[in-house]
Each structure stands twice: as C-alpha cells, then as structure tokens.
Amino acid sequence: MKHRYLKNVTTLKLGQSKCTGCGRCIEVCPHQVLAIVDSKCSIIDKDSCIECGACVKNCPFNALEVRPGVGCAAAVIKSWFTGEEPSCDCSSSGGCCS
Amino acid sequence: MLIQINSTNREINIMQTSSQLTFQDKLGAWKARWGINRMNYKVEPGLYSLGNPDENSPVLVTANYKLTFDSLRKELSGLDAWILVLDTKGINVWCAAGKGTFGTTELVNRLLVVQLEKFVAHRTLILPQLGAPGVSAHEVTKLTGFKVVYGPVRAKDIKEFIQSGMKATPEMRTVKFSAYDRLVLTPIELVGTIKPSLMIFGVLFLLNLMGLGPFGLVDFYGYMGAVIIGCVLTPVLLPLIPGRAFAWKGWLLGFVWAVLVNVLNGWPDDPQYSLLRAIGYLLVFPAVSAYLALNFTGSSTYTSLSGVLKEMRIAIPVIIISIVIGCLLILINRFI
Secondary structure (H helix, E strand, C coil), X not given: CCCCCCCCCCCCEECCCCCCCCCHHXXXXXXXXXXXXXXXXXXXXXXXXXXXXXXXXXXXXXXXXXXXXXXXXXXXXXXXXXXXXXXXXXXXXXCCCC | CCCCCCCCCCCCCEEEECCCCCHHHHHHHHHHHCCCCHHHCECCCEEEEEXXXXXXXXXXXXXXXXXXXXXXXXXXXXXXEEEEEECCCCCCHHHHHHHCCCCHHHHHHHXXXXXXXXXXXXXXXXXXXXXXXXXXXXXXXXXXXXXXEEECCCHHHHHHHHHCCCCCCCCCCCCCCCHHHHHCCHHHHHHCCHHHHHHHHHHHHHHHHXXXXXXXXXXXXXXXXXXXXXXXXXXXXXXXXXXXXXXXHHHHHHHHHHHHHHHHCCCCCCCCCCHHHHHHHHHHHHHHHHHHHHHHHHHCCCCCHHHHHHHHHHHHHHHHHHHHHHHHHHHHHHHC
C-alpha cells in the first residue's frame, strides 16, 4: 500500500533530451517515481515525489531538476517570521529529524 | 583529477565496534525517542572495524547519530566490514542528507582524514540509499577515485544485498511507513507539547485568579485529548483517516473528539451547557489537533515541501482564526 499525499504539487522535471538512461535516478529514488521507458528514464508516478533531490544530485547529465527543501511545517512557519530560508536547525521541540 | 595527499605524518586511527548492542545502547535509543539527550547522541566520526575486516572487506558509510550507528551495526552480525562514520552533527542519514551534512564534501573529507585507501584494496563505498539527497556519486568518484554504490534503504537488507553481489530488489529500494514506524515517532511529538501546554495551563490558572474562569477539568482533558489526537492518534491511524492533507486528518479526528467532549458534558440536552461553550470547543480542539498533525509532516516519509506549503497556506490561517474565535466564545460565555 503506497501512501499518497497531495496531488499535482511536485516541482520535479525531467529533460529527456539530456537523459542517457543510466538509471542512477531510479536507483536512488525512495518512492519509485522513475522507471526506464523506451531505454530512457521517465517519471511514472509524479505524485509520489517528495522532492528530496536524490535524483537531481545523482544525475551525471543534469537531466533532472526539483525545488528541494525542508518539508518540516515547523521550520516553514519559523521562516515566515524570520524571513530566512526554512532550515532544519532541529530544535528539540520540533518534530523533524526524528 | 584525483586528490592525493602525502599523509605519512598523519596518525592512523581505527576504532573497534561490534554488532552487539548493550543494555546502555538500547536504553539510549529509547531515551532518544523520548527526546532525552537526543541532540547530543553521537559517536565519534571516523573509521571503525566490525569483526575482522581486511583489505577486501566492504566499506559501509553512515552518520554519527548514535541511533543510526547502532541501527546499522546490529544488522551486521557475522560480517567483517569497515564502517566509515561521517560527521553529520549527530543527525540521522536522511535528514542530514537533506541538509547536506551527509554530503559529498563531508564524505570526501572523511575519506582523506581516515586514509581509507590504506586499508582497502578495492575502491568501493556502500552508502545508504537515503544518503543520496546529499551525495553526488559521480562527484565523489571524480574527486577520490572511489566508486559509490547505493545500498538498501533498510540496514536489515544489507547482508542480502552484499551476498547477492551488491544487487538491490525494488523492495529494498522503497521506503515504507508502517504503523510501527509511525508509532515510534510519536513520543517526541508529544514531548514537544509539554512546554507550550504548561504555558497554556498557566494562562488559564491566571484567568481563574482574575475571575475570568473557572477553567476546570473539562477544559483540561478536552485540551489534552486534542493534543493526544494530534500527536499520537492521527499519526498512528494516518492512512485510515479520510483525506490527504495531514492538517485535515487531524482536524477531523479532533472534531469527533470535541463533539464527544460536548456530549459527555450534557450538550445539547442540558440547558446549563451553553451553546457558546460548545461551539468554542468545536472551534478550538480540532484546530489544536490539526496543527499538531500538520507538524507530523516533518517526520513523515512521503510528504513534499510543495505539498506541505500548499496545506499550510490554508491550514495555518484557518487554525489561527478558529482558535481565536473559539477562545473568545469560551471567555464571553464566562461573563454571561
């Protein structure tokens, strides 16, 4: 049973022209968002993408892009007040980084 | 371009470890789950030997959060391996990878500092798959000549991974979020509400003293119930609750609880039980649960920042307005 979050929100993009089908992105994706289709990598389950950035980081050909970020609600609220980028500074009262 | 360092003057330091967890280790893990000493639960970064590794033994890379280190080594009984512990400031692999501390730079630095190339004939590193958001495998190879192989998500699959010739099944590469996984994350959520809750009780006590009360047992357990629903019940029942947004799931269960609190105390039959108070509870308690449930997104394995932002843009204003109006209604009710 795959857990499902909100639909149509992810910022994941794959530029097929740069893709060589090496499969590194598939290897590192924690939610099987990508698969080989017609000997190139393709997004097959876009809504399962959690924007962790593993695929982007490990694509030697820069075929992927995503807006990564701390997905911690507490960090985001804090950043609304401080005006800075949300960061996981892992205060002990936060729920992140368990 | 390979980085080469003349390191003949540097001290070589290998630390011995084992796959056995002591009572202290297990106690430490339990404490960490409850937020006790969690931000300083570390092991020293560097090179460790497990069993009797030689120059052909595999190298497993991990983070210096002790819970991570212990979770890894306890699955390696019977193996001879090197464990390379990166300095992630005591944070687990996946979070550190997201932050960049379990990253290319730290990995390359640590390799050079421990002089790993002196201990192994091969040039392969096994990294946990969840370290991938922070590590660029091809960059590591370019800089050090070491090849990065991503091992399974869960340490318990490492033995099979190695024995099958570094092959991972799709199952090994998928992150799960079982009821048990969710349950062990709840104590820290709960502990995080202690300080704010005590402050709220303090305020209510003062209001009582000022004659604006009396706030009593029902308010107390109504609030505590909302907290437990947001921190524990919603996470544990997560996939069973209708809706996708966490705030909504928390709100739904919180609403059921608020209705229950009202009904248990006489509403709607008892004329003494004011409508203002009933509505006040219906506004405040679900909002509290919703906020706490929303916070669980940071501990979950399948939410994205974009999704959380979308949730929050609606949930936060609604929560704030609900709580303010609800509190006002409850206060007004005390006057009339």
